[in-house]
Amino acid sequence: MTNETGARLGILMLDTRFPRILGDVGNAGSWSFPVRYAVVPGATPEAIVCDDIEPFVQAFIAVGRELTAKGCTGIATTCGFLALIRPRLAEALSVPVAASxxxxxxxxxxxxxxxxxxxxxxxxxxxxxxxxxxxxxxxxxxxxxxxxxxxxxxxxxxxxxxxxxxxxxxxxxxxxxxxxxxxxxxxxxxxxxxxxxxxxxxxxxxxxxxxxxxxxxxxxxxxxxxxxxxx
Structure with a gap:
């Protein structure tokens, strides 16, 4: 597991249980630098990809703020479909966001x-x-x-x-x-x-x-x- 100490990149995780194999963005071993993860409760893959994303926007913002409070100066996500909310995340978190x-x-x-x-x-x-x-x-x-x-x-x-x-x-x-x-x-x-x-x-x-x-x-x-x- 990559050490979170000094992590600049914070990654908003969907609420998942499938295996995060090496190479997956959600596997800390995939990175050559420290990352810090935080799960957005209830944001399952089906909910984000197939359903309405709007009910989860504030939850993503809240968890993103937890990451920035811990020193993350940039935020990413673990789903390409979250491109829809990138502008709102960046505005609310006041740091660069790479959502998709x-x-x-x-x-x-x-x-x-x-x-x-x-x-x-x-x-x-x-x-x-x-x-x-x-x-x-x-x-x-x-x-x-x-x-x-x-x-x-x-x-x-x-x-x-x-x-x-x-x-x-x-x-x-x-x-x-x-x-x-x-x-x-x-x-x-x-x-x-x-x-x-x-x-x-x-x-x-x-x-x-x-x-x-x-x-x-x-x-x-x-x-x-x-x-x-x-x-």
């Missing part, structure tokens, strides 16, 4: 050669609305591929105590392959779901595309909160 991996879509798109675009892999394409994409400033026309019906989605959204990691890896790769086959101009893949990070190397190997995630985003975000010393 989707927020890096514009920067990724700007790096791609002409004629290429970012493709998004999400846990639920049916729930990822235009409002979510606009809130994260995802470039218009970015194709989206979901994992509806997969064992991965059932475990995460159902908040089950077990996760078939091997099967999830197969499902992730297959979904990414469908994405690039359906949209040949996808030059990079962005993982909306924070629980997809452990499978990023497999996706990159199978598709030949760069893969970005909440892990790449928060490493960049944290570098600004605590710039490395080269002295």
């Amino acid at each position: 991996a989707l927020e890096q879509a514009g920067q990724i798109a700007a790096c791609l050669p002409p004629g290429q675009r970012v493709g998004i892999l999400t846990i639920s394409a049916s729930s990822l609305s235009p409002n979510h994409l606009r809130a994260a400033r995802v470039p218009k026309g970015s194709p989206v591929m979901g994992l509806e019906g997969s064992s991965f989605a059932r475990s995460i959204l159902g908040n089950l105590p077990d996760l078939d990691v091997a099967q999830a890896r197969i499902e992730m790769v297959q979904a990414a392959q469908r994405l690039v086959e359906a949209y040949a101009d996808v030059g990079a893949i962005l993982l909306e779901c924070t629980n997809m990070v452990p499978y990023a190397p497999d996706i990159a190997a199978a598709t030949g595309r760069p893969v970005h995630s909440i892990h790449s985003y928060l490493n960049w975000f944290h570098a600004g909160l605590l710039p490395p010393s080269f002295a």
Whole structure:
């Protein structure tokens, strides 16, 4: 477990019981720097992804204030769908907030050669609305591929105590392959779901595309909160 002492990055956790395997944003071993976690009670994956997020906004703010009171100078979350409330979190907490991996879509798109675009892999394409994409400033026309019906989605959204990691890896790769086959101009893949990070190397190997995630985003975000010393 990463030591919380001196943690600049505070991470708002959904109320979950599924395994947080290495690579998952909710596993402290996934980070090379200290992080501090705090759970938002009642904010289950299904409630945040599939239902109305509004009843939980004040709870996220309250828990975020607990983290900033403990010295965190930047706040992140563990669900890409929370892009919807990032502006309110930042205003209420008065610190930088990185709420969703989707927020890096514009920067990724700007790096791609002409004629290429970012493709998004999400846990639920049916729930990822235009409002979510606009809130994260995802470039218009970015194709989206979901994992509806997969064992991965059932475990995460159902908040089950077990996760078939091997099967999830197969499902992730297959979904990414469908994405690039359906949209040949996808030059990079962005993982909306924070629980997809452990499978990023497999996706990159199978598709030949760069893969970005909440892990790449928060490493960049944290570098600004605590710039490395080269002295």
